[in-house]
Amino acid sequence: QSALTQPASVSGPPGQSITISCTGTSSDVGFYNLVSWYQQHPGKAPKLMIYEVSRRPSGVSNRFSGSKSGNTASLTISGLQAEDEADYYCCSYAGSFNLVIFGGGTKVTVL
Amino acid sequence: QVQLVQSGAEVRKPGASVKVSCKASEYTFTTYDINWVRQATGQGLEWMGWMNPNSGHTGFAQKFQGRVSMTRNTSINTAYMELASLTSEDTAVYYCATVPPAALNQFDSWGQGTQVTVSS
Numbered sequence: 015q016s017a018l019t020q021p022a023s024v025s026g027p028p029g030q031s032i033t034i035s036c037t038g039t040s041s042d043v044g045f046y047n048l049v050s051w052y053q054q055h056p057g058k059a060p061k062l063m064i065y066e067v068s069r070r071p072s073g074v075s076n077r078f079s080g081s082k083s084g085n086t087a088s089l090t091i092s093g094l095q096a097e098d099e100a101d102y103y104c105c106s107y108a109g110s111f112n113l114v115i116f117g118g119g120t121k122v123t124v125l
Numbered sequence: 126q127v128q129l130v131q132s133g134a135e136v137r138k139p140g141a142s143v144k145v146s147c148k149a150s151e152y153t154f155t156t157y158d159i160n161w162v163r164q165a166t167g168q169g170l171e172w173m174g175w176m177n178p179n180s181g182h183t184g185f186a187q188k189f190q191g192r193v194s195m196t197r198n199t200s201i202n203t204a205y206m207e208l209a210s211l212t213s214e215d216t217a218v219y220y221c222a223t224v225p226p227a228a229l230n231q232f233d234s235w236g237q238g239t240q241v242t243v244s245s
Contacts, residue, residue, distance in 0.1 A: 050230050052170070056224065059220055059235035060162075071233060089206065101171050107229045113184060114160075114172040114230045 016118035018104055031092040034120045036104030037085060042115060044085035048107035050085045051080060051120040053118065054119075057099045064089060065101075068112070099124045128154045129221055129236035137211050144207040145239045147221035151195045151220040154202040155179035160232060161195065165217040175224065176204060211217045211243045 015063045019037040021094035022078040036043065036051075043049055049067045052060035061072050068085060077092045087106070091098055132146040145161060150244070161173040174185035176195040183195045197204045204221060219239045222232035 037126075037176040044189070048229055050232070052232070054170075059238055060232070061235075062231065062233050065231040065233075105170075105172075105230050113175070113186065115164075116172060119169040 016115075017053075018106060018115055020102075020104060020117040020120045022118075023121045023123065025125055026094050027125045028094055028096065030094050032092060032094060032122065033088045034091075034102055034104075034118050034122070036087040036089070036107055038087075038108075038115075039085055042106040043082065043087050043109040045109075046107045047082070049080065049082060049087040050105045051078075052105065054103065054104045055098045060103065092123075096122055096124050098122060127157075127223055127234035129234060130221075131221060131236040131239045134192045134240040134242070136244065138245055139212055139243055141211050141243075142207060142209040143211060143215075143241050144205055145219050145221075145241070147206070147236050149202045149204070151224075152223075153196075154199060157225055158205040159195070160198070160222050160224055161219060162232070163217040163219045164220060165214075165237075168217075170217075171217075173206070175229065176182065178204060208241075211241075213243050216243045217241060 034094040047067050051064040054060040067082045078088050079090045102120045108115045128150045130148045135143050137143050155178045160175045175184045178197045194207045221236040222236045
């Protein structure tokens, strides 16, 4: 099972909105509403930001939102802040053989 | 607040095995599945498998089948991941993470990570 496809990097100035795409197939992202997103700062463990495509865990800022269209999921960060600079990974359930797959990660830079 | 505390860094020679522990606290251990995810230096996240601490049932990514085992000791709220036949490509940070019942890929709490280095 191949990894989900994410852009290597996305950047924007403070206050702007950015969107990270995550492209899979009709067997994973397109079939299941089970896409999650993780934020990872250098040297730290990942942190859950979005689950089930668009749900936010308690404590996660509402500046983070998720969506899906066909085989592509997206994470939008609005009102970009310096603390949002990190790596972001998407993740999808993929069925009975490889159950869970991650994207390659996107480095977000706040200019 | 779920807490997962992992064992310390390990160094192994090629061909050896490594066993990493993940001690859970501040919740009922048998309530959440434990998953393991690894990350090679400068690389992305890679899912390895899951274990239900209540039943002991497991499921593994195809890549690791036959080489990984996941077990638990419910008396001390600890999960274990053992990886055999190590090669240099297994050098990575290994994380345990909790997943709520039936949530599949909702990794909501993570351990601090355990560095495993495979070198001759």
